[in-house]
Amino acid sequence: MVNLISLHQVEVFKWVFSVQSFDYPTDTLLPGMKIGWNFVTGKELYLSSWKNEEDPAPGDYTYHCDPSGYLQNVLKKGSKEVYRSGPWNGLRFSGATNSRQSPFYTFGVISTKNEVYFSYHLLASVITRFCLNPNGALQRWTWGDRNKGWALYLSLPTDNCDTYKLCGGYGSCNSLNSPVCGCLDKFEPKHVEDWGKADWSSGCVRRIDLNCIKGDGFLKYTKLKLPDTRNSWFNATMNLEECRKVCLKNCSCMAYSNLDIRNGGTGCLLWFEDLLDIRQLAKEGQDIYIRMAASELASQVKSNGHRGKSLSWIIPLSAGVILVILSLVVWIRRRKIASEKKKGCCGRNGNYKMDYLNGNLSEEYELPLFDLSTIAKSTNNFSGTSKIGEGGYGPVYKGVLEHGQEIAVKRLSRTSTQGQDEFMNEVMYIVKLQHRNLVKILGCCIEGEEKMLIYEYMPNGSLDSFIFADDTRSTVLDWSKRFHIINGIARGLMYLHQDSQLRIIHRDLKANNILLDNDMNPKISDFGIARSCEDDKFGAKTHRVVGTYGYLSPEYAVHGVYSVKSDVFSFGVLVLEIVSGKGNRKFSHPDHNLNLLGHAWTLYKEGRSMELLGDFPVDVCSTPEVIRSIHVGLLCVQHRPEDRPSMSSVVMMLNNEGVLPPAKQPAFFVETNTPDSEFSSSRHAHSTVNEITITTLDPR
Template sequence: MEILKIPLFFSSLFSILIVSNTVDTITKTHSITGSNTIVSSGGSFEMGFFSPGSSRNQYLGIWYKNISVRTVVWVANREIPLLDSAGVLTIINPGSLALVHGTGNVIWSPNMTGSTWDPVAQLMESGNLVVRDANDQSGHFLWQSFDYPCDTLLPGMKLGKNFVTGLERHLSSWKSSDDPAPGEFTYRCDPQGYPQNILSRGSVELYRTGPWNGIGFSGRPNLKPNTIYKYEVVYTKEEVYYHYELLSSVISRVIMSHNGVLERWTWIDETREWVLYSTGPADNCDNYKLCGPNGDCNVGNLPPCGCLSKFVPRNQTEWGNGDWSYGCDRRTPLDCHNGDGFIKHSGYKLPDPRNSWFDRNMTLGECEMVCLKNCSCMAYANLDIRSGGSGCLLWFDELIDMKELNVNVQDIYIRMASSELVHSKKREIVAVTLALLVGLILLSISLIVYLRKRKRKNSQLNREGILMHKSEHGYTNKTQKEDLELPLFDFTVIADSTNNFSINNKLGEGGFGPVYKGTLEGGQEIAVKRISKNSSQGLDEFKNEVICIAKLQHRNLVKLLGCCIQGEETMLIYEYMPNKSLDYFIFDQSQSMLLDWSKRFHIINGIARGLLYLHQDSRLRIIHRDLKASNILLDIDMNPKISDFGIARSFGGNETEASTNRVIGTYGYMSPEYAIDGLFSAKSDVFSFGVLVLEIVSGKKNRGFYHPGHRLNLLGHVSVLIRSNLICVRKSYALI
């Protein structure tokens, strides 16, 4: 600001003026100088000279009167400090308020919109310094400090722009805690496109609140209607501004700190201190455009950046290196003239609206039609979410700065190619089905608990296929009372991971149905067992496997990651075993060469350890009943893992043996008492393990073995060899 000169006799006149501490106005006979101040009528604010922090410079400012910690809310001469205490705030001719140095230099003077010969400056109870005509009580101000905020937004202040006068009100940080000069950071209400508040460092945007939706800002879901203050954005033809008003006696202020953080503070009388109420940016995902165009930021993920659904990284190499600035593209390009559509996204901070268009009177359906007809329109949403939603907000070109929120504040509809809409509809149907399924599961469990307490007898558990009936499967009461904690996968997630169950992803097929390899979005590889409609193993076996393996944890048991039960689909999702199953190696002439004796011993030992765990160390004593080479999977290090618990049975208490009329399993591995009489126990699994060991050692299948001298299987052949060796041993002993 240019320093003006006034006659020296004014300086002498100011030094003898009588100053009062009890008034709230400055007139031609009342000024502020030295340590004297003026105080608002209710005693809330005080105005005078101060030195910030450790600085010796003098500034004219306004601060809270009754707060022990001096908290300055406005500074007049931010850029031109006084180097001594010779400043005076007074009325000078021809009717203007001015901060004058003792030398006669005008340090600061407001740019008033009108003139008067008898002005007064008054400090209002709101903290607003106003200049008006002494005889005008209509509330018309020639100038007010609220139109020229510094780093603090007080209740009643406007943050925005007047389109008629061109006046823009925004916050600007101090340079430091000792220097109130305008710093690097600003916070303003930006009307471009549709109003939102933006924090910037110079010309670089750092953070934005998201567009105003009638209740709050879409990117600040935690800023909700409350009993402390109310807030809103006003948008008319004449002006746009954000402001807030206090609803209680609480003292609250918003500041643009010199560190670049927007802070809301509340004064607590009981502790006599300021308490930080909220900040912006709140987390890493609030950093403007962190994930690039069409990116999706989730602070709970590491790394936080991903692509919106149906989008893929634009530059995969840079994306993998942690540079997300290139953003994402639709995986299926739009084809506007052949029919696009929209997919609803919920729980997001809405994109930057500075390249948007709006209409307050449209319905959401009309909004969709307008966007659909314009090939440049990329998304639409309600303008105002109050009372069910109204108005239309359209985005053009790329969607910038979207963030996943922990709550759903507002829906946005993003344009997609028509081929993507089919998958989306399926996802919605599956989601509804899953919600109903979960509801039925919870209802069923509650009913089961009630019936058990009342009738104390067995009851049918969850009809949707998670638990099993005790009388049919031999599970104990204790087992049935334990809750099953197993993730439920969405069918569309599994379908996407397996490329819609492509034949190229098929790993094999058993009596239950095919098994596919899949890759989840995070990169995790999985094996998907899809139960066939014509499967020899039905829903009971599916239930049984879920119950058994979900409660088992051992390095030599395959890990069940979750299941999928939707419509007619039932699937089990396992960890992926890259080396397939044991039979792939031991029964193949070329592959068997990869298994030397140390590896074969390692595999036998691992199977034995897993079996020992099932029989003795697990919470449930499990009899597998189908131990065979194809049910032993091998991980990348050739460690064996027992799989397929579809026909496994659990023993409880002192139970050691059971019988069944339904003998199921694989012939050649069954013990005689199980195959003939239906009796099974831990010994049954040990018998199967013995057969498996013989196959691993010999590389021959038990039932596929052929010897020209007899028609016995491998087990029978070994028996012949043993008897022959025993005879030889006996003869040798006889000769000694």
């Protein structure tokens, strides 16, 4: 029998167990894996990472069951908390964004006067392991007999919102928003200037201060990861109303909630300090009642109750009138713009002069306007030292606003003929897109002949400067960071294709259009040639193919047909480049003339996919993740669009266990001597292709 408890706080390579290892009844939750405290001996069982992949000495990260206050699990780096599971609610930890019922094991919490611990119990004959990597990733793996390999079942932390108290007190993190941090309703940033710089650590404060003497009340918030419970109080027998009364009588009590959510909810959990480490959850979040000033609650009741009843007949009538007026305004504006175009707003080359943008761009797209003097000052009058890039429609500069915020400024060149269309295209799409994996536009500057777009500044530049760099720079991105980047790009594309207001096809996804922020989070940029397409199966057809060699899907490059599956192809190329550190078009091998796709396909067929990494170091625990990423990349670059998965399927395949379908031979299997550049091609009746080079702009 394997003695798991004695295996020092647990590393993956040694903590492997199966159901046959234990002689316990299957209907009892037992310590197959046990993390917690023995109060009699004073000893703690916890997980510790290795120092590195080769050295099993204790590393920087530890995972604890924390019984101070109410029970929750905490991941630490040294003495600093980096992730918190949320309190146990009878079914799961309240912060679990990927919790699900497993056919392989069950888990729970055991609490007695002598000990408290978190435990797994296996339900089936399966080999599984739980590992804490040297880089701080908690992962559960299961062994697949068919594939003879480990498959990742779940991983924590999942995203930025799992970062401990990222948004400060009374701040709430939502990974679907940009920025991810916001204040709970009825709260506002404590230091507005800091929040403008994406420093949310100061948190939020109530709009109206509490006044316990005059009377406070509670406001219900739903679908949240419950706050840190290390300074909480709990009672397992109270109901929710009794819990409310106890909290109301104590002026220091800031919030209350049910302890256990099963069977309609039981027990009482109280918080006595600022509420920390809250995040918004779509499905599994819980209810919490937060203390508010009576005047704040009265104003809400008045607006939601009395006015709603007495004026209920006015609301639908007013809404109808407003809708008619807005429709009329939009119709008049469109007629006006169309009339201006007919009167000569287009040059001989068909590009709009955009003189009508003065004022209208900000109004129509709700885009903040910056003064030219402000932008000129921030960029040192567009000096050469502030210039960080050059593109087909002008230069890009780094600027610093007066309050310290760093920005990237895309400046449309006055001599540009092609950039004006791309300028408007970028505005039209990116203003309507809000996702943490898309570059964020902050505003625009339009004065006279000057037309500029203002973006958030990406301090780490573009992805290509890391993965295609020399050994020193490329090693900055270890495997965990590369996999994080792959996932971020996948989620950004899934949003574009599926969850945004418009179905957006990027059409130029490539390594140097992926920007990296301070934490190496990827941001998809450059929407100058993006298109909206309602039909995700058939897409659209064009006689002007634009994009970058090496990333174009065959149906688009040859026939001008593009769809969301064109982006999927480009993503597949990008995945293989990120894994290998080699560019598809620049790849060469002494033994064959295949490009990167062909080389990856050959290794995959021979069961040697790991060789795609070359000398890049990867720990054993991450090997299945690498192999799965390569497999998914090859599924994305299959020749036929209908064979390629959707981006939602890609996200699922990257982050879940399961057998993947076999990959078919990729398109553009053999290298050809076409130039490695961006291009625009016009296809004519006699199949003649005129190619010109375009240099696209990377906002940083």
